[in-house]
Amino acid sequence: MIADVITIFPDLVESALAAGVVGRARERGVVDLRVRDLRAFTDDRHRTVDDVPYGGGPGMVMKPEPIWRAVEAITAERGPASAVVLMSPQGRTLTHAMADAMSRLDRLVVICGRYEGVDERVTETLVTHEVSIGDYVLTGGELPALVLLDAVTRLVPGVVGDAGSVEIDSFVRGLLDHPHYTRPAEFRGLKVPEVLLSGNHAAIDSWRREQRIRRTCERRPELMAQADLTDEERRAYVARSTTGADDRTEEE
Ligand code: ADE
Numbered sequence: 001m002i003a004d005v006i007t008i009f010p011d012l013v014e015s016a017l018a019a020g021v022v023g024r025a026r027e028r029g030v031v032d033l034r035v036r037d038l039r040a041f042t043d044d045r046h047r048t049v050d051d052v053p054y055g056g057g058p059g060m061v062m063k064p065e066p067i068w069r070a071v072e073a074i075t076a077e078r079g080p081a082s083a084v085v086l087m088s089p090q091g092r093t094l095t096h097a098m099a100d101a102m103s104r105l106d107r108l109v110v111i112c113g114r115y116e117g118v119d120e121r122v123t124e125t126l127v128t129h130e131v132s133i134g135d136y137v138l139t140g141g142e143l144p145a146l147v148l149l150d151a152v153t154r155l156v157p158g159v160v161g162d163a164g165s166v167e168i169d170s171f172v173r174g175l176l177d178h179p180h181y182t183r184p185a186e187f188r189g190l191k192v193p194e195v196l197l198s199g200n201h202a203a204i205d206s207w208r209r210e211q212r213i214r215r216t217c218e219r220r221p222e223l224m225a226q227a228d229l230t231d232e233e234r235r236a237y238v239a240r241s242t243t244g245a246d247d248r249t250e251e252e
Helices: 010-017 020-027 064-078 096-103 120-125 142-153 163-167 201-219 221-226 231-243
Strands: 002-007 032-037 083-093 107-112 129-132
Touching: 002 010, 002 064, 002 142, 010 020, 010 032, 010 142, 020 032, 020 142, 032 064, 064 107, 064 120, 083 096, 083 120, 083 142, 096 142, 107 142, 129 142, 201 221, 201 231
Parallel strands: 002 032, 002 107, 083 107, 083 129
Antiparallel strands: none
């Protein structure tokens, strides 16, 4: 996957993309992520990227021309983008399914919005997807772009060493993840659940599955309708939710 990020804070974005799993995937050439300084596409002495809003009102609006030139330059260099994404609180909220779909695209362009927003002509004609990372407003699209690229990059085959760890992640099958423990087996009097020390893999799998379902019911009940459950699991879930029974104390 190739992705180009357009930002007025290239150093911030570059340093974040150099770290950890994403940084290593870039070094290995599994993904090709490049950061573009929006100001390099301005044509005035002050390298202006924003201007006052037509119609008045507070704040500034990002000018269309530098963004347009940046996308044109990227297209000339890389070929046409599969998606031009604008990070904005007005967008559709990012989900695992969106990240998964984007991880299958060849070429992404991600525009980091700033100020009050981006000239609507850019959004209407250049942008194919407007994406929000949640119902809160940040000072700009850089952190959201990093969230998007992190979520997308780790789903590109070969990025995460153990594909199984991506497979069972929260949301992959509509359920939250199970709890994780590492050594020591006892820490300040707190013990790791016995079953995980048993070496009985069937018992461990079934305990983890049960934990995922239980956590999802407790923390995100709205996910249960879409969750990928066996008929038996669904019957048990329905029985539990209609009787209001919580079997937690029996097992823990
Ligand atoms: N820019 C500012 N806030 C944002 C959000 N919540 N998601 C995406 N881009 C943003």
